[in-house]
Amino acid sequence: MPNMSPQDVWGQVVKALRLEIGEGPFSSYLEQARVRVGEDGDLFLVTPTAYARDWVDRNALRRINELWLALDEERRSLKARARAEYEAENPNAIETGTTPLVAQPTVAVVAADGPRAVRAAGLQERLTFDTFVSGKGNEFALTIARQVASWSEGPFNPVFFCGPYGYGKTHLLNAIAWEAQRLRPDARVVYLTAERFLSAFLRALKDKSIVAFKDELRSADLLLLDDVHFFAGKQSTQEELFHTLTALIEDGRRVVLAGDRPPSALTDFEPRLRSHLAAGLTCPVEPADRALRLAVVEKKLAALEGMKLVAGPARPELLSHLVDRTPGSIRELEGGLNTLAAAAGQRMSNLTVEEAQAYLSAGYRPTERRITVDEIQKVTADYYGLKQADLLSARRTRQVARPRQVAMYLCKQLTTRSYPDIGRRMGGRDHTTVLHGVRRIEALILEDEQIARDVEALTRKLRG
Structure with missing residues (x-):
């Protein structure tokens, strides 16, 4: 039996690791990590930022290597590197186990001792209908998801699942993708997160490959798009999404989307796109009892x-x-x-x-002590050398605006307050302003190491 490739070994390690450390830490620090082969043949686990590398070094690298060594017949081990330092150390090295972004969404089916599904980027093998637990808050959503996955004819297109973070929307979209592909191996099923859609769209514009990007999506028999609320305020991406949905629906293709609120509440979306999203079936996924x-x-x-x-x-x-x-x-x-x-x-x-x-x-420390918006404002202002009144003021200078967005992000992460409620408590701001601030900090945590360190330090301080 030939040795497993680093890509295959990493795939097996990921399965075990995701279960052991939980979906939250895995998606935050390891989802975007890649195994690369250095110029001297050494293996590296490469993370997007030094912040993620530090977390891996402290919390996961030892266990990763235990799992890796149990599978790798060459008994090699991994070293953690941030992308920038890896590329500086290995300017001529190649990456293993990755493919171009535009080519990743498709869920393909190949023959190898019978049909088997090939795991697409972002699609998780454990998220199937068999592993989905139904109850009072999600029974209707599950019924609709099964109906879509069965390719049965129905009047609702698109289907839009909406509800709070962490209650099963992504699970349903994954389950639909796996089941739909199983029932129709010849069909083209594409699953994307909104963030990956945006990244691929921007790269296509930069590389002048926008036609290929459009063909990739518009040739889908079933398109599943997760976290569409991420498109708030992104006008050019919204326009592209609008035309993609129009083309698919007019051709009789199926579209399923998911977001943290119903289309009618996506106030930072173009009216025609919001109308398009609401034209099919809006299906709530309620918090679990x-x-x-x-x-x-x-x-x-x-x-x-x-x-x-x-x-x-x-x-x-x-x-x-x-x-x-x-x-x-x-x-x-x-x-x-x-x-x-x-x-x-x-x-x-x-x-x-x-x-x-x-x-x-x-x-594992879920928040037992209630953290208040007022406390977050005070701690954040003090951390950045500001007054609490500065965060509530109308000032828009970067010195104040970024700490204000950090405070909004922490309010959403550490309290149960809604976007409108946070906005009212942040100087009477509109909920779309809060949403934009939260999304901005979510993006910066992956790109800006200083912001990532600030958020981690403030979170530790607030949780005591």
């Missing part, structure tokens, strides 16, 4: 048992404690269970609530 959250934990635990990571079912009171202690999204809940499984392992079935509390307090 306690029963659904408990069912999610039980199913996740069963999966961990099947992988031999834990032995036997956990005590019911332990699962209830985890559900009640973690009031955030389903992803946060799964992260808490991953922490317990990693810490307790085969002792999971005998773990007491008190022991679980100790593990969670040490390794």
Whole structure:
């Protein structure tokens, strides 16, 4: 049997790592990492920023190499590098396991001892209908998703799933992609996040390959586009999306989208695009109630048992404690269970609530102490050498505007306040201003190491 390529080894490592550390940390620090071969044949795990590299060094590199060495017959290990330092050290090296951006969206099917799906960039193998847990808040959305995936004729096009972050929209879009491709291997199914759509669009403009970009999307039989709220304020991208949707729908192709609010609330979108998005079926995905959250934990635990990571079912009171202690999204809940499984392992079935509390307090810390908008404003202003009144003022200089956006981002991450509520408390600003600020900081965290360090330091300070 030939040795596995670095790409294949990394694919196997990713599967285990995503389960172990949780979806949130994985998507934040490792989703964009790539394995590269240096000029001397050394292997490197390359992250977009030094901030992400530092996190990997502190929290994940040792475990990554344990998983890697168990699979790599050449017994090589990985070194973590930020992209800039890797390219400076290895100016003539090649990257392994990547393809051009425009070519990545397609979910292809090839024959190899029978049909098998090829994992597309951003499409996760574990997010299928079989692993989706249904309940009161998502039953309707699940029914519609299955209907779309079955290629059945219906009057609703496009379908727009909307709801808060972390409650299953991305899972549904992934499940639709896998099932639709399974039922029609000859069909062209394209899944994209809005961020990847934007990146590919901008690169196509720069490279003068916009025709190829348009053909890539408009030849899809089924287009699935996630996080469309990311397009707020991006006029040229909205125009391209409008024409793409028009072309697909007029040709009878299927379109499925997801965003954090319904089309009618996308006030920073062009009216004609907003109208287009609302013309089909708007399908809400509601926050999970306690029963659904408990069912999610039980199913996740069963999966961990099947992988031999834990032995036997956990005590019911332990699962209830985890559900009640973690009031955030389903992803946060799964992260808490991953922490317990990693810490307790085969002792999971005998773990007491008190022991679980100790593990969670040490390794996973959902916000128990209520952090207020006022507190975030004060701490952020002090950190940047400003007065709290500066953040609330009408001043738009960079010295004040960027800290204000950081405060908005922290308010959205660390409190349960809505965009309109945050806007009112940030000097009476419109919710679209808050949305723009939050999205701007989300982007800068990946691009600007100083902003990333600022956000991390402020988050630690606020959480104590």
